[in-house]
Amino acid sequence: MNMRQEFTEEQKKLLTPILDYEVDTKGKMSYDNRIWDDKLLVGKEKMVMMFLTGNYSYQYGVSFITMDNLKYILECNTEGEVRNCLNKLERKGYIKQDKVLDRDIFYIKRYIVPEEVYYQE
Structure with a gap:
């Protein structure tokens, strides 16, 4: 699966206008069920992932x-409670946190449903 590189400062400026609305979600939520079996994810970490x-x-x-x-x-x-959970996920290597104009964005490093499966009707 192709993972995008982190955004450059120039790309963040271009990204800014889309931060106020949802992008390409098609009104459905798709996640990998293996999240629930991951023993390294504890407490609310599974729900966050x-x-x-x-x-x-x-x-x-x-x-x-x-x-x-x-x-x-x-x-x-x-x-703070949410940040604590996100920081734990980042330390464990599941996500990377970033900000674009005070808006949080998250690079996901595990459990992304393949794009072709997500877009199947």
Whole structure:
């Protein structure tokens, strides 16, 4: 599977206009069921991975889920709780976090459903 390289500063500037709406999700969420069997993912990490991979944009090669959405999904009261979980996932090598104009984006390193499977009708 092709993984996109990290965005350059110039690419981030071009990416900025699309951050305010969903890209190529087609209203469905697709994730790899192997997430649930991964023994290295503990607590809410499995749920975070499911939603990060489910909101992955094949067009841009990153997940655009918002921190507010993650707080709601995980029933967390503070952003710190979510950040703690995301930092653990990054240390374990599942994701890489970045920001584009104060908006979080996530490079997913494992469990992306192949693009051809995602786009099957």
